[in-house]
Amino acid sequence: MKVTTMLGTLGAGMLLGTQVAAAAPFGGEEDTAYAASLWNALSEANLVGEGRTMSAPYTGQHPHGAILDTIDGEITVEGTTGPVIIKRNYGGEGVSKQEVWDAPDDYLGAVTVMFKREGYDPDNQDWFWVKYLPGGELDTNPQGVPLAGRVAKGMDQGCIACHSAAPGGDMVFGHDRIR
Ligand code: HEC
Numbered sequence: 070m071k072v073t074t075m076l077g078t079l080g081a082g083m084l085l086g087t088q089v090a091a092a093a094p095f096g097g098e099e100d101t102a103y104a105a106s107l108w109n110a111l112s113e114a115n116l117v118g119e120g121r122t123m124s125a126p127y128t129g130q131h132p133h134g135a136i137l138d139t140i141d142g143e144i145t146v147e148g149t150t151g152p153v154i155i156k157r158n159y160g161g162e163g164v165s166k167q168e169v170w171d172a173p174d175d176y177l178g179a180v181t182v183m184f185k186r187e188g189y190d191p192d193n194q195d196w197f198w199v200k201y202l203p204g205g206e207l208d209t210n211p212q213g214v215p216l217a218g219r220v221a222k223g224m225d226q227g228c229i230a231c232h233s234a235a236p237g238g239d240m241v242f243g244h245d246r247i248r
Contacts, residue, residue, distance in 0.1 A: 095198070100218030101207060103147065103197065107184055108205045110144045116155050117180055117205065126159065126169040132231075134158030134178055136169050139243060144184070151185035151195075152247045177203040181228075183240075185247060190219050194240050198228040 111117040122140060129137035136159040144153050159169045159176040169176050180201040189195050200208040200216040207215040221227030229240075237245035 094222035094224075095218030095220045096209075096214035096216065097218070100197075101215050103186075104199045104201075104207055104215070104217035105205075107144075107146050107153075107182065107197070107199065108201060110146045111153070111155065111182070112205075114142060114144050116140060116142060116144075116153070117201070123170070123173060126166040126173075128166070129158070133181065135160045135164050136166055136176070138169065138173070141247075146184060146186070149186050151187060153182060153184045154241065154243075154247070156181045174203070179203070179208060180205075183228075183232075190222070193219065193222065193229050193233075194238075196229075196232075196240055200228075 108117060115122050124138050124140045126136050126138045129135055133156060138157045138159070139154065141152060141154040143150065157173070157177055158179045158181060159173070160178045161176050164176045180203065182199045182201065184197045184199075185195050186197040187195055189197055197218060198216070198220040199218075200220075202208055207217050209215050210221075216228075220229060222229055224230060232240040232242070235242040239245055239247055241247055
């Protein structure tokens with residue numbers, strides 16, 4: 070399945086004249102390294118990690134957490150400045166909005182991020198997608214591929230497939246401020 074996908078994307082990439090390095094849609098070396106830089110930039114901006122800025126937790130919907138908190142800002146990653154949206158996904162026994170306010174780290178399950186990286190994926194609004202575990206390591210799909218980059222371009226499941234349905238054509242559900 071992975072081989073077919075990679076060949077399919079390679080074919081499309083060659084047709085479009087894009088770099089062969091961009092052949093795998095996500096989770097390759099370049100994407101995982103970029104995701105690490107992105108985490109560092111988020112950390113410096115106090116958007117992830119200890120003492121991060123919180124926004125009001127609210128009741129979430131599938132596939133994000135039972136309780137969510139979403140915040141956005143602007144950061145610079147490896148020379149590219151752009152808007153970023155961070156969604157913290159909370160779950161676990163006894164989780165509630167109040168508990169999350171009081172002790173977010175006890176319930177944090179994952180940190181999902183969209184960073185608008187100019188020129189990275191014009192077909193999909195240039196979003197760079199990542200799913201981090203609470204400490205900044207990358208989560209993976211069931212095949213063990215890290216969820217970082219164009220997740221999962223050309224496939225009928227994943228960040229891109231689902232977020233394509235967001236209103237306003239920006240792939241963002243929460244608002245239409247970032248185009
Ligand atoms: C099956 C559908 C679905 C999938 C798959 C999905 N999301 Fe979402 N996502 C949503 C919905 C719905 C919202 C709005 C939820 C809310 O805030 O109530 C959302 C919100 C977000 C937001 C906040 C910005 C916005 O659009 O409102 C981010 C960031 C985000 N998702 C990242 C990701 C990443 C990264 C992935 C892949 C690892 C992913 N999502 C996969 C449905 C999905």
